[in-house]
Amino acid sequence: MAHILLDQVDVHFPIHNANSLSLQVTLLGALNDKLVTRNRHTTFVEALNNVSLDLRDGDRVGLIGHNGAGKTTLLRLLAGVYTPSSGTAQIDGKISSFTDMTLGMDPEASxxxxxxxxxxxxxxxxxxxxxxxxxxxxxxxxxxxxxxxxxxxxxxxxxxxxxxxxxxxxxxxxxxxxxxxxxxxxxxxxxxxxxxxxxxxxSIMVLASHQPNILRAFCSKLIWLEKGRVRRIGPFEEVYGAYLEASEAE
Amino acid sequence: MPATDRSQTLSSHGSTTQPRKPTRTFWGNVGEGFAQIGEGLTNWRIWYLMGSAEMRRRFERSKLGPLWIVVSTGVVVLCIAALWSALWSAELSEILPFMTVGLVTWQFIASTTGDATVGFQSYSSYFVNQYMAPSNVIFSIVYKNLTTYLLTLIAPLLVCVLFSVPVSWQTLLVFPGLALLIYSVFCLAYIVAIFCARYRDVVQVVQNIVQLAFFATPILWKPDLLSENVQRFVVFNPFASLLAVVRDPLIGEPVTPEVWTVSLAVAALLTLIMIPLVGRVHRRVVFWL
Known part of the structure; x- marks a missing residue:
């Protein structure tokens, strides 16, 4: 039986723009502290923050939230693509990610x-x-x-x-x-x-979608993500109702 | 690596927190490094397919396919022969086996390193969509370039036969030599790929170094052209020694103990850098793409 257990998981992305991606900058930073202090700061984006989840056999979970709420990051964390910056993620079971169904395919071959x-x-x-x-x-x-x-x-x-x-x-x-x-x-x-x-x-399904009717058809549980945090988790209608209310209030 | 203790966290709602990094010991990294290489080895099917897809892309819809490699090295060999006999009226049996075997072996080193500079970047869609061991990419690059190398070796070997290069039991030393070369190139490619993914300027640096090394390594010139004082130092060029352990047995020349020593030292040094480095960063590679 599959089991997913996330305990206070953070996923923080280092943003390597031109400044921090270059070796020169790091070397210069080591030589002359004052000149490039600003560049030595790595900026992190908190894609997921303090997420705790316990998904068990039979769970059909939907992910809702605005763009940039962390839905894709959470899926990638579950797929094992990202490791938590802190906290623990324990994922047991054979995982299949239907995010890119064409991986490994070669247009030149039959x-x-x-x-x-x-x-x-x-x-x-x-x-x-x-x-x-x-x-x-x-x-x-x-x-x-x-x-x-x-x-x-x-x-x-x-x-x-x-x-x-x-x-x-x-x-x-x-x-x-x-x-x-x-x-x-x-x-x-x-x-x-x-x-x-x-x-x-x-055993477990997690589906991120913006389409309520699809989520309603496939999911019994809903996770509402907001700015990288779990705003609410629970039975579908309950969470969806709260989500709608909040969206309308905005 | 940028100093983490001074790093700053941009929270989407304004609060600033310090990301807590899991600390791992040196030996922990070494263990993870070995585990990564092992994981890559067990994924041989995947990197074999990745490597052969690259080969297919290169020769897509061509009739001769990879045979083009054999043909084009043949042409290069003929050109070198024509040029050298016309320019220097040199004894071809002296120079041609040396140069041609050396040249294709160099191409193996240079093109593997070149592929490694963009190795992780070019497979980014694989990395973000499902978990994949980064070592798969390195194995696939080495596999693809090794296949090419063995094909390019055909013409130089014909040259060796043509000039009846002496064959003895010492010729067999080419196998340990080849193993040492492949292993070292693998380590080098892995290290290069990691630094190039993290620091994009290194891509340019590596390309320049490889270009310069071509001239600084006895490939198109023989070490005995140098004054004796300088000759002694050629062996310390790691590329020169790694070339020699493969080339010299093939062209019927003895491999000196110095060449073996330097090659083994290079392989050992590269291992010492690669294993802890891989263990330390393999989980972060996906964030750099």
């Missing part, structure tokens, strides 16, 4: 080759990838196009392939930045069905 590449990036061995390929090909409905280089695909076809591959695994923890979907109306219906089935099997 559709079949891309199925193998992407599957390996998702953690399969080459043998497992080859075993999974026919099923993925069938779901993608790309047929003979799979023999062609992916660069010849329309963007819709490319996304269909990416979706088919990325959803062929059954992760325990699913992270999404906005709801995913692909293709024309008919494919979209099948995609939604497939997504619903892997979501049903997943």
């Amino acid at each position: 559709g079949w080759a891309n199925i193998i590449f992407r599957c390996v990036f998702l953690g399969m061995s080459f043998r497992e990838a080859h075993a999974a390929a026919p099923g993925i090909a069938e779901f993608s409905e790309l047929g003979e196009f799979l023999d062609l280089p992916v660069r010849t695909y329309s963007s819709g076809m490319f996304l269909r392939l990416a979706f088919a591959i990325s959803t062929s695994i059954e992760p325990e923890v699913i992270l999404m930045d906005e709801m995913i979907g692909a293709g024309d109306a008919r494919f979209l219906a099948r995609a939604q069905q497939r997504l619903a089935s892997i979501l049903a099997k997943a």
Whole structure:
């Protein structure tokens, strides 16, 4: 069973602009304190601040908040991309982040080759990838196009392939930045069905979205982030009501 | 690293707090450094795919594909031969194996280092979307350049055969030499990639150093052109020694103990820098991209 436990987690970004990114500045700073004191200050942005969470099996969590509230940072923290600047993050379970479904794909290679590449990036061995390929090909409905280089695909076809591959695994923890979907109306219906089935099997899902009806359909819990802090966490309608109220008051 | 105790935190709501950094000991970093390299090794499938994708991009839609590497080094070898025999009427058997093997070996060092200067930056979309060990990138760069190197070696080896370079059991020393070269280049690439991601000026610095090192290293000139006083110092050029451990066995010349010593010392030194550095910063790389 997957389990996510965040205890007073901060994620602070160092901002390396031209000033602090250059070696010269650091060296000069060491030599002549007065000249570049200002540059020796690294500016940090508190992307997440004192976030504590306890997500357990069965949790379907939505993330709401304005742009820059920390939704994407929180997803990346859960994905293991960022480590906390302080506090502890304990994440147990096989995680899949549906934020970029095309990672590892190569436009110059054929559709079949891309199925193998992407599957390996998702953690399969080459043998497992080859075993999974026919099923993925069938779901993608790309047929003979799979023999062609992916660069010849329309963007819709490319996304269909990416979706088919990325959803062929059954992760325990699913992270999404906005709801995913692909293709024309008919494919979209099948995609939604497939997504619903892997979501049903997943232990924990975290979805960041700006669309209330999508959040309402998929999530039972809501985390309201504001300026990097958890403003409120709780049952969907309760938190959403408070969020709406605050938004209207502004 | 900028001094953390003086760092300033910009909070979006105005309050200022000190970020607490987890402190790790030197030996903790060493442990993490080794763990990182180990993790990279177990991810061989991923960096193999990353490296071969790079190769594919380079030769996309060309008929000969990577064979172009063999062809173009062949052309270079012919040009050097023509030039040198016309200009200096030099004995080609003296100079051609030396230069061609040296040149492609140098290209391996230089292009790996060059790729490393933008290594992490060019894979930033990978780093921010899912957890990936930074060492994957270094392994993929070395893999790609090693493949290229082995292909470029074909023409120089033909030259060696053509001029019937003496083959003896000493020729086998090329294998430990190659292992030492690859390992050192891996360490160098990792260190370069880290500094270049953090300090973007280093990208330019490294490119300049590599360019200068090409002239300061006996590749297109032989050390015996130098006066004896200067000759003694050539071995201390780390590039010269790392080149020699691969080149000299191939062209039938003995590898001097000094060359082995310097090469081993370079590899050891690079390890001593790389391991704690990697352990210290591997978690921060994603913030620098």
